[in-house]
Amino acid sequence: MQSNSSGSKYSHKKNLKFSDDALALAQKIMKRYPEGKQKSAILPVLHIAQTEFDGWLSVETMDYVASILNIQPIEVYEVASFYSMFNLKPVGKCVIEVCRTGPCWLMGAEDLVKFIEKKLGITEGQTTPDGMFTLKTVECLASCGTAPMMQIGETYHENLTFDKCGTILDEYKNKGEQVSHFRTERIKHHSDIHQ
Amino acid sequence: MSKQLLINDLDKPGIQSFSGYKANGGYSALEKSLKMKPEEIVEEVKKSGLRGRGGAGFPTGMKWSFIAKPPGVPRYLVCNADESEPGTFKDRFLMEKKPHLLVEGMIISSFALGANTSYLYIRGEMMYVYHILEKAIQECYDAGLLGKNILGSGYDLDLYVHCGAGAYICGEETGLIESLEGKRGNPRIKPPFPAIKGVWQCPTVVNNVETLAAVVPIINMTGDEYAKIGIGKSTGTKLISASGHINKPGVYEIELGVPVEEFIYSDKYCGGILNGKKLKAVVAGGSSVPILPAELILKTAKGEPRLISYESLSDGGFVTGTMLGSGGFIVMDEDTSIVKNLWNFTRFYHHESCGQCSPCREGTGWMEKILHKFIEGHATMKDIDLLWDIQGKIEGKTICPLGEAAAWPVAAAIRHFRSEFEEYVKNGKKMVDVKHYYRINKLQEA
Ligand SMILES: Cc1cc2nc3c(=O)[nH]c(=O)nc-3n(C[C@H](O)[C@H](O)[C@H](O)COP(=O)(O)O)c2cc1C
Numbered sequence: 310m311q312s313n314s315s316g317s318k319y320s321h322k323k324n325l326k327f328s329d330d331a332l333a334l335a336q337k338i339m340k341r342y343p344e345g346k347q348k349s350a351i352l353p354v355l356h357i358a359q360t361e362f363d364g365w366l367s368v369e370t371m372d373y374v375a376s377i378l379n380i381q382p383i384e385v386y387e388v389a390s391f392y393s394m395f396n397l398k399p400v401g402k403c404v405i406e407v408c409r410t411g412p413c414w415l416m417g418a419e420d421l422v423k424f425i426e427k428k429l430g431i432t433e434g435q436t437t438p439d440g441m442f443t444l445k446t447v448e449c450l451a452s453c454g455t456a457p458m459m460q461i462g463e464t465y466h467e468n469l470t471f472d473k474c475g476t477i478l479d480e481y482k483n484k485g486e487q488v489s490h491f492r493t494e495r496i497k498h499h500s501d502i503h504q
Numbered sequence: 505m506s507k508q509l510l511i512n513d514l515d516k517p518g519i520q521s522f523s524g525y526k527a528n529g530g531y532s533a534l535e536k537s538l539k540m541k542p543e544e545i546v547e548e549v550k551k552s553g554l555r556g557r558g559g560a561g562f563p564t565g566m567k568w569s570f571i572a573k574p575p576g577v578p579r580y581l582v583c584n585a586d587e588s589e590p591g592t593f594k595d596r597f598l599m600e601k602k603p604h605l606l607v608e609g610m611i612i613s614s615f616a617l618g619a620n621t622s623y624l625y626i627r628g629e630m631m632y633v634y635h636i637l638e639k640a641i642q643e644c645y646d647a648g649l650l651g652k653n654i655l656g657s658g659y660d661l662d663l664y665v666h667c668g669a670g671a672y673i674c675g676e677e678t679g680l681i682e683s684l685e686g687k688r689g690n691p692r693i694k695p696p697f698p699a700i701k702g703v704w705q706c707p708t709v710v711n712n713v714e715t716l717a718a719v720v721p722i723i724n725m726t727g728d729e730y731a732k733i734g735i736g737k738s739t740g741t742k743l744i745s746a747s748g749h750i751n752k753p754g755v756y757e758i759e760l761g762v763p764v765e766e767f768i769y770s771d772k773y774c775g776g777i778l779n780g781k782k783l784k785a786v787v788a789g790g791s792s793v794p795i796l797p798a799e800l801i802l803k804t805a806k807g808e809p810r811l812i813s814y815e816s817l818s819d820g821g822f823v824t825g826t827m828l829g830s831g832g833f834i835v836m837d838e839d840t841s842i843v844k845n846l847w848n849f850t851r852f853y854h855h856e857s858c859g860q861c862s863p864c865r866e867g868t869g870w871m872e873k874i875l876h877k878f879i880e881g882h883a884t885m886k887d888i889d890l891l892w893d894i895q896g897k898i899e900g901k902t903i904c905p906l907g908e909a910a911a912w913p914v915a916a917a918i919r920h921f922r923s924e925f926e927e928y929v930k931n932g933k934k935m936v937d938v939k940h941y942y943r944i945n946k947l948q949e950a
């Protein structure tokens with residue numbers, strides 16, 4: 310589990326605010342839980358926050374989420390630091406998450422990580438100097454039958470070979486966009502998300 | 505092909521959508537259910553012999569009958585779609601390909617339990633599936649199958665998807681409930697069980713995706729007919745996630761009772777070992793269950809063919825048997841290092857321990873470190889006994905079964921592959937550079 314970053318050297322600009330769409334979506338999700346239990350929306354709202362604010366959660370972001378949910382900031386910090394999908398330090402536009410667990414390992418995940426490290430000139434946990442990629446290894450993503458695999462944003466890239474992986478990374482680099490788990494388009498079209 | 509009830513019509517066009525699902529007989533079980541009494545549905549599920557497909561195999565009908573019904577207190581059904589047991593990928597497959605089967609199963613089950621609000625907790629990494637489910641649920645609201653007065657029955661139900669954010673422990677049902685309440689996923693001490701005090705201290709049933717999906721064919725065909733499928737007390741069909749060194753990895757729906765040998769070697773299923781290699785070992789029910797060497801997974805200690813069923817896989821207890829678990833079937837060929845694979849699994853459990861219980865939090869870390877000594881070539885013979893000792897001190901001494909899940913693989917690897925640990929000790933540094941797998945060939949293919 311990651312450690313809590315409150316009081317760390319990483320910070321964000323002050324006075325953060327969700328876009329109107331993101332706020333509307335967060336409020337919609339909060340209504341799914343009984344009166345007084347809005348804290349339940351913390352994980353989905355933190356996902357949205359991560360998309361809205363550069364792919365990671367600063368103390369300022371977490372404080373803002375606490376104010377939306379009407380709970381204490383500490384309640385957000387302790388949750389954010391528990392779950393592996395939340396980044397508590399700045400990350401690249403595109404976070405590469407390679408599965409390293411048993412079945413993927415049996416199919417060469419270790420070599421895949423080495424290949425990506427060499428291609429990007431970084432090691433696991435680092436971000437490329439141009440701020441494009443961060444390399445993370447993660448635990449089983451329920452894609453063991455199509456191993457080895459990696460996740461980028463919402464997308465599972467499966468049955469990887471070195472070539473295939475290289476091409477995929479080149480495509481992301483050419484696009485140069487921020488890629489999030491909760492895609493920006495999903496937030497824009499939040500009317501697809503039912504009441 | 506043996507009988508398929510869950511993923512039988514994936515080739516039908518549009519089966520992912522409401523109209524495609526309905527055109528192929530979807531939601532007929534719901535219509536039938538709403539004309540039954542809730543107790544009658546519970547009774548059908550009891551008769552079916554359905555056992556929880558999330559790993560523990562607890563009889564579903566019995567679990568449902570435990571739910572407390574204090575007047576004026578809401579009850580909840582929560583679907584466990586956290587699927588993060590290494591080797592398991594059936595729930596993702598089912599939700600992605602046939603989301604309406606799960607939604608239908610959830611509406612029927614909620615009705616049977618008297619729940620007016622239900623949640624579908626999906627792990628955050630499967631965000632694209634979250635949106636598939638959102639869409640399926642919206643289609644049901646539009647068609648009057650969710651919301652107020654469903655199909656004129658007077659029954660109201662709201663169904664919501666809820667996403668996690670990366671934590672294996674949230675698959676444990678009370679860890680999941682804590683997470684749904686917006687907290688860290690720390691499992692609760694039981695009793696009270698969720699059926700008495702679950703989410704927001706209200707009576708709650710937590711069931712796996714596949715369990716709830718299986719309710720649909722049970723209602724359609726009746727519990728008695730469902731119970732005729734399978735073998736003995738292992739009734740019905742089971743989704744098996746097959747991975748590792750096999751020719752045809754994937755999700756297979758089998759009638760419980762298929763021989764392991766047929767499952768591994770027949771072209772209907774896994775199609776044999778990759779590159780014509782020999783089978784070394786299998787982890788048959790997700791990473792937490794004991795590993796078995798080839799001879800014991802193919803045949804029981806009594807020499808009978810081992811079948812994929814709850815009883816046959818556990819035949820021989822942990823001395824010579826294992827468990828069906830979640831049905832995550834991981835196959836290892838002759839070149840696989842059992843020690844290194846075990847180190848990988850143990851590192852996983854150490855990473856995923858929530859940290860509440862010292863035996864699990866510390867023990868998993870010690871085991872990981874000691875196993876690392878083996879693969880780095882400086883372990884001693886005493887370390888084998890030390891590992892054995894530590895795993896025994898975790899088992900049964902923790903709030904939730906993650907402790908056992910971490911201890912059992914270590915115990916089984918030592919029990920069945922002790923000589924391999926000794927080989928690591930004897931050869932020391934020489935083992936470090938040995939390539940234990942040749943998957944790099946695959947990775948280099950164009
Ligand atoms: C550490 C741990 C992880 C678990 N992960 C899952 C999971 O990802 N999915 C699941 O359905 N059950 C999981 N379980 C089992 C649940 O606690 C629970 O038994 C199950 O959801 C009950 O549903 P069922 O009776 O339909 O199987 C896990 C248990 C433990 C101890």
Ligand code: FES
Pocket residue numbers: 408409410411412413414448449450451452453454456458590591592
């Ligand atoms: S081990 Fe990589 S997806 Fe399961």
